[in-house]
Amino acid sequence: MKLFLDSTRCQGYGLCQEHAPDLVELDEWGYAAVLAADVPPGEEETARACAASCPNSALRLEK
Template identity: 50%
Template structure:
């Protein structure tokens, strides 16, 4: 089943680790906060997405079934 990334903007502090680990689905805005692609993740990126979720120091990033 497909998954998509979600970011909680209240919890996010703009560290940018997620965009470094998953540039295919996350880019940073001008202040360093993530802009997450709202579409389901392409096949093969799930493992990288889990790594980005795990690397978030504020736990602001999560995966959800699409």
């Protein structure tokens, strides 16, 4: 499973980082940066919650 960020959709809410601090960090302006495109084993539910938390659908998961 991979986590992808569409940075053009990110508005800097930071909800994704709250749900998945090991997968996403925020830059100095509060915009998301995906730390690990490959979701580690056991982090799938966290990644789903992270992607679902984004109000602008900037994050998506693919198998």
